[in-house]
Amino acid sequence: MLKPKFLILLTLSVLVLTVGIASAQDVTSIRFGTINDPAVERVNQLLVENFKSLHPDIEVNVEYIPGADLVSTYTTQAAAGTLPDVIWLADLFVVPFAQSNIVFDMEPLAEADANFDLSDIYDNLLGLSRVNGEGLYMVPSSYDVVTMYYNKSMFEAAGAPLPTAEWTWADYTAACKTILEATGNYCFANGGGLPTFEWWAWVVPFVSGHGGSLLAEDGTTVTVNSPESLAGFQAYVDMWTTDGIAQPLDFDAGGNCFLVGKCATAFFIPGLMSALRALEPQPFEWDVQVVPSHPQGKFTGMGTYGYAVSANAQSPELAWEFVKHLASADAQRAIAANYAGTPLLRSLREDPAIVDLAAPPENITAFIENGENGILPTYFPGECGSLYAGQISQEIKDALEAAILGVSSVEDAFNAANENIQACLNESAG
Amino acid sequence: MTDLALSRTPPKRNPHFWRDTLRGYLFILPVVLGLIIWTFGPMLASAYYSLTDYKIVGEPVFVGFKNYVELFTRDRLFGQSLSVTVRYAIMYMVIGQVVSLMIALLLTQRVRGLGIFRTFFYLPIIVPYVASAVLWRYLLNKDFGPINAVLQGLGLPAINWLGSPESALFSMVIMSVWTGAVTTIIYVAGLQHVPDELYDAAKIDGASGVQRFFSVTIPMLSPTIFFNVVTGFIGSFQFFVPAFVMTDGGPVKSTYFYNLNLYEKAFKWLEMGYASAMAWVLFIIILVLTLFIFRSSPLWVYYDGEAQS
Numbered sequence: 001m002l003k004p005k006f007l008i009l010l011t012l013s014v015l016v017l018t019v020g021i022a023s024a025q026d027v028t029s030i031r032f033g034t035i036n037d038p039a040v041e042r043v044n045q046l047l048v049e050n051f052k053s054l055h056p057d058i059e060v061n062v063e064y065i066p067g068a069d070l071v072s073t074y075t076t077q078a079a080a081g082t083l084p085d086v087i088w089l090a091d092l093f094v095v096p097f098a099q100s101n102i103v104f105d106m107e108p109l110a111e112a113d114a115n116f117d118l119s120d121i122y123d124n125l126l127g128l129s130r131v132n133g134e135g136l137y138m139v140p141s142s143y144d145v146v147t148m149y150y151n152k153s154m155f156e157a158a159g160a161p162l163p164t165a166e167w168t169w170a171d172y173t174a175a176c177k178t179i180l181e182a183t184g185n186y187c188f189a190n191g192g193g194l195p196t197f198e199w200w201a202w203v204v205p206f207v208s209g210h211g212g213s214l215l216a217e218d219g220t221t222v223t224v225n226s227p228e229s230l231a232g233f234q235a236y237v238d239m240w241t242t243d244g245i246a247q248p249l250d251f252d253a254g255g256n257c258f259l260v261g262k263c264a265t266a267f268f269i270p271g272l273m274s275a276l277r278a279l280e281p282q283p284f285e286w287d288v289q290v291v292p293s294h295p296q297g298k299f300t301g302m303g304t305y306g307y308a309v310s311a312n313a314q315s316p317e318l319a320w321e322f323v324k325h326l327a328s329a330d331a332q333r334a335i336a337a338n339y340a341g342t343p344l345l346r347s348l349r350e351d352p353a354i355v356d357l358a359a360p361p362e363n364i365t366a367f368i369e370n371g372e373n374g375i376l377p378t379y380f381p382g383e384c385g386s387l388y389a390g391q392i393s394q395e396i397k398d399a400l401e402a403a404i405l406g407v408s409s410v411e412d413a414f415n416a417a418n419e420n421i422q423a424c425l426n427e428s429a430g
Numbered sequence: 431m432t433d434l435a436l437s438r439t440p441p442k443r444n445p446h447f448w449r450d451t452l453r454g455y456l457f458i459l460p461v462v463l464g465l466i467i468w469t470f471g472p473m474l475a476s477a478y479y480s481l482t483d484y485k486i487v488g489e490p491v492f493v494g495f496k497n498y499v500e501l502f503t504r505d506r507l508f509g510q511s512l513s514v515t516v517r518y519a520i521m522y523m524v525i526g527q528v529v530s531l532m533i534a535l536l537l538t539q540r541v542r543g544l545g546i547f548r549t550f551f552y553l554p555i556i557v558p559y560v561a562s563a564v565l566w567r568y569l570l571n572k573d574f575g576p577i578n579a580v581l582q583g584l585g586l587p588a589i590n591w592l593g594s595p596e597s598a599l600f601s602m603v604i605m606s607v608w609t610g611a612v613t614t615i616i617y618v619a620g621l622q623h624v625p626d627e628l629y630d631a632a633k634i635d636g637a638s639g640v641q642r643f644f645s646v647t648i649p650m651l652s653p654t655i656f657f658n659v660v661t662g663f664i665g666s667f668q669f670f671v672p673a674f675v676m677t678d679g680g681p682v683k684s685t686y687f688y689n690l691n692l693y694e695k696a697f698k699w700l701e702m703g704y705a706s707a708m709a710w711v712l713f714i715i716i717l718v719l720t721l722f723i724f725r726s727s728p729l730w731v732y733y734d735g736e737a738q739s
Contacts, residue, residue, distance in 0.1 A: 072697055075486040096700070100487040249681065250593025252571050390699050394507070398683065407595065407682050420506070 029059040030318060033074070033084035033310075036064040039271060040088065040305065042338050043141055043326070047307065050325040058318070071096075078102045083312035085319040089138055090305040091128040092388035095379070097308075098137045104309040107136035109320040116324050120345045127376040128302055137308055139326045142341025144269035144304035145374040146201045147367050148291055149276070153284035154264045158182035163265075163289040165369070169209075169235065172265075172292045176245035179264045188239050188246035189263035193256035197240075197249060197404060198397040200377050200387035201301020202267060207232035209294020214378040214387075220425060224396070225411070225418040233403070233410050235294075240404045249404060267291065269303055270367045273339040277360065288361040290370040298373040304341075342367040382428030384421065395420050480706035490703060497707035508708070510683055511691035512715075514599065518687065519666035521603045527658060529607050531651075534617030548618070555611045563675035566605040567592065592677055595684035602685055605672055613658050620654030621647070652731040660723055667716050688712060 030051070034044050048060050063084055065073045071093070077083045078100060089097060097103045110118045118126070118136070122143055129138040148163060155162050159182060160175040176187030190197050207214065212229030215222060223229055239246035247257045258266035259275065261283055266272065276286060291300040307326055309319040325331050332343040336354045342364075343354055355365055377387045385392040399413035408416075444450065480497055482490035501508045537548050554562065569575050570591035578588040591601040624647060632642045648655075670689040673679060679686035692712070696705035 071700070075700060078487045100485065100700075102487065248593075250572055250590060252573065254574075385699065401680065401682055405595070405681055423504075 028055075028057070028315075028318075029061055030086065030315075030322060031061050031063060031084035032086045032322070033063045033065055033077075034088035034307075035067045035070060037067060039274070039340070040141075042340060043331075043335060044088075046331050046334055047322060047325055050328075050331070051322045054321065055318075060322075074102050075100065078311065081312055083310040085310060085313040085315070086322050087308055087310045088305065089308055091138070091140075091303050091377075092386075094129055094137050095131050095386055096389070098131045098135065101311050103137045104311050104313060104316055104319075105135040105137060106139070106309055106316075106320060106323070109309070109316065110136055110324070113320070113324065116327070120347050121327060122344055122346060122371055124371070124374045124376065125302060125304065125344055128304060129306065132379045138306040139308065139323050140304045140306040140344055141326055142270060142304055142332075142335055143344040143368065143371055144271065144341060145302050145367065145371045146205075146267050146269060146291070146300045147370045148289045149258060149266045149268060149272060149286060149361075150289060151258065151261065151264050151284050152287055154179060154183060154185060154261070158264075160264075162287075163292070165290050165366075167289070167292040169292045169294060173239070173243050173245060176264060177243065180245055185262055185264055186245060186247040186251070186257065187264045189253075189257035189266040190247050191249070191257075192247075192253050193259070194266060194268060197246075198393070198400050199301070199303075200393075200396075201303050203233070203236055203396070203400065204377065204387070205291070205299035205301055205373075205375060206236040206294065208299040208375055209296050210235060211296050215380065219381060220429065222418050222422040222425065224399075224421065225414045230411055230414060232294075233400070233414055237400065237403045237410055241406060249401070267300075270342045271340055273361065277339055282360075286360055287363050288366045289363060290366050291373060298370075299375050300370060300373045302374040302376070342371075380421075380425070382425055384424035384428055391424050392421055476706040476709055479703050480710050482703040484703035484706075485700045486702055487700075493703070497704045498711070500704070501707060501711060507683070507686065507691050511686050511688045514684065514686055515667055515669065515688040518599055518602060518669060519663060521600065522606050522666050523659065523662055525603055526607045526610050526613060526662060527655070530610055530613040530658070531617050531655075533614045534621055535647075537614070537618050538621045551614055552611050554609045557609075559609070559671045560675055562605070562609055563672040566601075566608075566672070567676045570601050570605075593681060595682045598677055598681060598684045602669075602672055602676070605676075606669070610662075613662065616654055616658055617651070620651045624650040649732045650734070653733055656723070656727055656731045660720055663719055663723065664716055667712060667719075 032044075032048065034040065044062065048062065051058070051060055070089075074083065074087065074089075074097065083102065087103070089103065094103075098105070107118075110116050121140070125140055125143055125145075126136075127133065129136055129140055131137065150163055152162065155175065158179040160178040161171075163172070163175070172187075179185055179187060190199075190202075195201070204214065207224075207229050210228050210232035212223065212226055212232045214224050214229065224233075240248065247253065247263050251257070253260050253262045256266070256275075257263035259279070273288075276282075291298055307323045309316050309323055313319040327344065329343075329345060329348060332341075332345055332348055333351070333353050335341040336343055336348075336357065339357070343349075343351065348354060349368055357364055380386055380392055384390060385394070387393055387396070395417040399408075399410075399417040402408035402413045403410045479490055481492060481494060483493050483496075484490035533551060537544065537551060541547075557565070569577050572578060572588060572590045572593055575591070577591070582588055589597060592598050628646050628650065629642055632646050637645065668689060669687050670693065673685045673687045673690050674693070677685045679690050688708075689712075692705050692708045695701045695708060
C-alpha cells in the first residue's frame with residue numbers, strides 16, 4: 001500500500017517532468033557544422049549574426065569540424081541521421097555529398113523564395129553547386145575563378161614584361177624563362193599550401209584550351225588520350241620538363257612558393273588576396289591578371305566553398321533562411337571588403353564598394369573579367385570517382401606525375417589512364 | 431617432519447572461493463568487455479562488410495567475394511602497394527635489426543656516461559610519430575636539408591632523398607631505423623642476460639671476439655631476435671604515418687604503402703567494404719608470415735635449458 005504522501009510526490013514529479021519536456025520542445029535551435037579554419041570564420045560569423053537578428057529566439061549551435069575529418073564526420077553523421085541542420089562544404093564535395101544524401105536539394109526552396117534570385121548568380125559558378133547541371137546542393141560563397149597573381153617586383157627586377165589581359169601561354173613562358181635566368185626563381189607555384197600539380201582547375205583548362213576533353217559528348221567514352229587532350233597535357237607537363245618554369249614537385253619553398261617570394265606567379269582563387277594583404281610589411285608588390293590564352297582561347301578552373309541545408313535538417317525552411325544570406329548583397333559586400341572573395345552576383349559587378357576597394361590588387365576587376373573563362377569539372381557517371389577523388393583522379397594524377405618526373409611519356413601515361421578509366425566506366429555501367 | 435605432515439594434509443577448499451572468483455571476474459570485466467565490444471565486434475563487422483558494397487551512408491549491399499576478386503584481379507594499386515610494403519619490410523628487417531643490435535652492443539659496453547648514451551638513443555621513442563616524420567622531411571630535404579649539407583661538405587653529391595622514386599623508400603627505412611629504439615632497448619635487455627661465464631669459458635678456449643659474438647652472443651640472443659623479428663615484421667606491414675606525412679605515397683607511388691592504400695580507399699574514396707577486404711587480406715598475410723616465423727624458430731632459436739629437456 002503506497003503512502004498518500006509518496007503518491008502526491010510522485011504525481012508532482014511526473015507533472016514537473018512533463019512540463020519540463022514540453023517547454024524544451026518549444027525551444028528551437030539550429031545546428032551549424034563548419035570547418036575550423038580562420039579563412040572562413042568571418043563568413044561563419046556573418047551568417048550566424050544575420051540569422052540571430054532574424055530569429056533572436058532561436059539558438060545557433062556551431063559545431064567545428066577539423067578540415068581533414070570533414071568527410072568522415074559528415075558521412076558517419078549522415079549514416080546515424082545526426083547531421084547538423086546547416087553544413088559547410090566545398091565544390092569538391094557537392095557531387096559525392098548529393099549522391100550520398102548528405103545535402104538537401106535547395107533548388108525548390110530557392111525558387112519558392114521571393115527574396116532570393118538564383119538567376120543573379122553567375123551560371124558557371126552555380127554549376128559547381130549542381131550535379132551534372134541539376135539541383136542546388138550548395139550556396140557558393142564567392143565568384144571563385146582561378147586567376148593569375150603575379151609578383152610585380154620580381155617581374156620588374158628580372159626585366160620581364162608585366163602580364164596583360166592579351167597574354168598567351170607562350171608570352172607567359174617567355175617571361176618566366178627570363179625570370180628563371182635572371183633570378184633563379186620559378187614561375188608556376190604549386191604545393192606548399194597551394195593545390196598540388198594535379199588540381200583539375202589547372203590541368204583541365206590546358207586540355208580544353210587545346211581543343212581536348214576528358215570525356216566525349218556521349219558521356220561514356222573517355223578521351224584523355226585523344227590528340228587534342230594529349231596536346232593539352234603535354235603543354236601543361238612542359239612547364240616542368242621542357243621549360244623548367246614550374247616549381248618542381250620536390251622543391252620545398254618553406255611554405256607557399258608565391259607568398260614566400262620564390263615563385264613569380266600563383267594561379268588561385270580570390271581568397272589568396274587576404275593572405276597576401278596580411279603580410280606585414282608587404283614583402284613585394286603584386287597584382288592580378290586574367291589567365292593567358294591557349295590556342296583555343298582562355299580557359300580556367302573554379303573552386304569555392306559554400307553552405308548547404310543538410311538532409312537531416314529538422315526544418316529545411318529555417319536552415320535555408322540561414323544559408324541563403326550568403327548570397328545576399330550585404331554578405332557579398334562584406335566578403336569582398338575582407339578580400340576573402342569576389343561577389344557572385346551579377347548585380348554587384350560594377351558595385352563601387354567592390355571595384356573601388358583599396359589596392360593591392362590594383363586590377364581587382366580581373367577576378368570578375370576572368371569569370372567568363374571559368375569552366376566546370378567534367379562530370380563522370382558511375383562509381384569511378386571524379387576529378388577530386390576516387391579512381392579517376394588517381395589515374396590522372398598518376399599519369400601526370402609519371403610524365404612530369406620523366407618516368408613515362410605523356411602519351412604512354414595517358415594511354416594507360418584512358419584504358420583504366422574506360423574499363424572502370426564500362427564495368428560501372430554494367 | 432612438520433613440513434611433510436603439512437604437505438600430506440588435503441587442501442581445504444577456500445570458503446570464499448565463489449566470492450573471490452566473482453571479484454576476479456569483475457576486475458577483468460572492463461577489459462573483457464572492451465575487447466569484445468571494441469576489438470572483436472569491429473573485427474567481425476569488418477569481416478561482414480568485406481563481403482559487401484558499403485559506403486557508410488546507406489545500407490551495405492551483399493556482394494559475396496567480389497571485393498576480394500577485384501583486389502587480386504583488377505586493382506593495380508593493390509599489387510603495387512603490397513610490393514612497396516614487402517620491399518620496405520625486407521629492407522627494414524635486415525638493416526633495422528643489424529643496426530639496432532650494433533647499437534645495443536655499444537650500449538652494453540662498460541664506458542663512462544653509459545646512461546646518457548642510452549637516454550640519447552631512447553629519445554626518438556618519446557617524439558610523436560608525426561613530429562618525427564615532419565623532422566625527417568626537413569632533414570632529408572633536397573635543397574636545404576642538413577643531411578645533404580653534410581654530404582656536400584664532404585664533397586659528395588646531394589641526394590634527392592624523398593623526391594626520387596629510387597631513393598624515397600630507402601629514406602623511409604632510414605627514418606624507421608632511427609625511430610626503432612624499442613628494438614635496441616630489447617636487445618640491450620637480452621644482451622644483459624647472456625651469462626658472463628659463457629664468455630669466460632669461450633675466452634679460455636681461445637675464441638676471438640668475433641667467434642664469441644657468433645657462437646655465444648647470437649645463440650643466446652636468438653629468443654630476443656625472434657621476438658624482434660616477429661614484432662618488426664608485423665610493424666612493417668602496418669607502416670603508415672611517415673608515408674602519409676612525408677610523401678603521401680609518392681613520388682610515382684614509390685612509397686605507396688599497403689596501409690596508405692587502405693586508408694585512401696576507406697576515408698577518401700569511402701569504399702568501406704573494399705577497404706575491409708583489404709584489411710582482412712593484410713591480416714591473413716601477417717598471420718601466415720608470423721606462423722611461418724614461429725614454425726621456423728626451432729631451426730634458429732635457442733632457449734636456455736632446452737638441451738637438458
